[in-house]
Amino acid sequence: MPKHILAVDDSAAIRQVVSHTLHGAGYRVTEAVDGVDALEKAAAAPFDMVLTDFNMPRLDGLALIGRLRELPHYRALPMLVMSTESSQAVKARGRAAGASGWLVKPFEPRRLLEVIALVLG
């Protein structure tokens, strides 16, 4: 059974690239356009991992992770943030919000798969 990943990004182009990369590696992918959409989808299906953009309208990536961590299924689930921001300060915020890791955009597809393999096993 392929692992099911929730990919959240407000940019359709980036969602496409992420989905293409993940599909190519055999994962199942569901896309969400922002934090609110992601929360609804996460409540409806038990994903194996969440991969989210940071800056998004309505509900940003860190707030999304914070809200998801309150749900029993998502308490210990790997959740990665993808962002062009890479300062220690912003990563520290990600960590505090409950992210499992931080990927700096632009990412190489193989890097993305490498990190996912590291956190999913």
Next chain:
Amino acid sequence: MSGDMDQFYQVFFEETDELLAHMEALLPRIDPQAPAAEDVAELFRAVHSIKGGAATFGFDDITALARELEKLLDGVREGSRPLSRAVIGACGEAGGVLRNLLDAHRGQGQADDARAAELCGRLAELAASPDAGDGAPAPAPANPDYVYEAEDGSYTLFVPPVQVRGRVGDRNVPAAPEIGDGLVVAVGDERYVVPLGSVAEALLVAPQAVCRMGGRARMIRVRGDYLTVLDLAHLFAVPALSADWNAGVAVVVEVAGARAALGVDAVEDVQPLAIERIDASLCRPPAVAAATVLGSGEAVPVLDVAALLDAVRSGQAGADERAAAPADAGDAETGGKRGEDGTPRIEEVGVLFDALAVQANIVAVNAAVEAARAGGQGQGFARVAAEIRALAKRSALSAREVKELIAILLDEQAGGRSGAGGEASAAAPARGVAKLADRPAASSGRSARIAPLASTRSLAAVKKALQDEWEDS
């Protein structure tokens, strides 16, 4: 994959178009005296999204400008800088320039790079100016104790990675492709990857350094050794940029003590690549070991250097089939470089710039080769090498621009002469222009030849198969 990439680019173009339109709609309604935090946040987000998308797709000019604008707006968003009219004006101007760059990438019009660069500088100045907010910036928290941080900073883990204990069966990731550094070389419009481990060095070869052994094999002397030149264009029967490899760039390869030089049109870059071995059943050409996909989405063959060197030893390769090439192919350096009237000296400037850019790239490639050789201890140097490569790329871009400009000037000049002096002089355009125009012509003559090492399938068919396989995998 390239088809997919085109589709991705299209989505990016449309999305960026919308984001720019959104920016343009937001700007007039923002009141500098009392800006609504929501509008500022939206403006910031639009710029941030443009930057993120452009960076992902490698549109460096858009990324650079959006980054400067984002920095400026970040201060406004955080309240450390007032939203002055200057800032709003700069946003409006940046919107226009971003649109110009975007259109240029779409093939609509010319990018005004000078204006973009100038604006980048001004945005940076504005962000650094005193009214950038003299409030002390929030102190960065102490370096958090990450569990793992990738050396290149590309990712950080806050949790321990899941241990995979050698059981592949239950992993949902297919067996990882081999990761390795490769040197991307160009032969005409085609690209090949030479595994960096087999590259000894890259050299610019002067025509006088090329000699022929027994009138057939082309050799070059490198540090006392005579090396056979394997002309890749000839080997793979692809149309090369130059009609014949008489001099140019040679990539010296070495496997188990055997050495040879690969004759190529240009060395492009050293990249870490995911290399997919090709099943022998896929009719791979004998000199191709694997395939990889470049950042541009192009699937390219990875050369089997050991097989190439074997071919040299067994005498299959290196023989110069083109000894019978038309005599007018001429020597790259001696052929009619100047017009008969001797005027196109200006053209030499373009050639000089080009040569400098090529040399810079060769230095960069050799730096990368040395860094790779030094292994773990060469990591610092690898960073330096990466910087040199970036510089070489910029030099190449500048060289191209200068050449294009010169070509236009010479074209106009030739046009002027043709108007005044009849048709004879119109047939002597700048070589830069002629070189570009020659490319398809060169291809029709060359592609008909079947090279000794090329498979019976055309390279295009092999590439298509690689592409399909890559997409399927």
